[in-house]
Amino acid sequence: GENVEQHPSTLSVQEGDSAVIKCTYSDSASNYFPWYKQELGKGPQLIIDIRSNVGEKKDQRIAVTLNKTAKHFSLHITETQPEDSAVYFCAVGFQGAQKLVFGQGTRLTINP
């Protein structure tokens, strides 16, 4: 099946601390795993993605790790800032990554 589970649904961290969001998926054939950030009143925007031939990818304060054996991947945001407050979605590519199935979303709040 095409199932994607995302946790937690809400996350509140102090500014400067790290935030971690986790996703699990069902189809071992999936090989594309993007993360999107959605700010209030806007469309989702890609922040980082990972393909199954690598286990970790980093872009400044954002990193994603992938465990294909366990079928889970995580988003790590370090040194969080107020502008990181948003809803974050993981997604998994199915049907040759032509179709993305999204997780339920995590509302991240950074407390000053």
Next chain:
Amino acid sequence: DTAVSQTPKYLVTQMGNDKSIKCEQNLGHDTMYWYKQDSKKFLKIMFSYNNKELIINETVPNRFSPKSPDKAHLNLHINSLELGDSAVYFCASKLAGGQETQYFGPGTRLLVL
């Protein structure tokens, strides 16, 4: 600006009406999508077109009919609107090929009264 654009941004209408939402992308992409985001923020794919051809059609009521006049445009027509159709509808596009980034439009907020 190169982007995915949608019109209208807001749409308020009565139950039973028919309405259309339009999407255009000037990114030179081949594949376009419609997604529905409900009040709980759950984002679900509805349709996908590749070069004007329907390639993904999820379990969506027949009242929803997409149309792609060319590969830069994908419109969504909804007949006999129901209360449960109230949601934010997002258009997205990407290059053909598997692991390409999908770019989302700003959304159309539909409220059915």
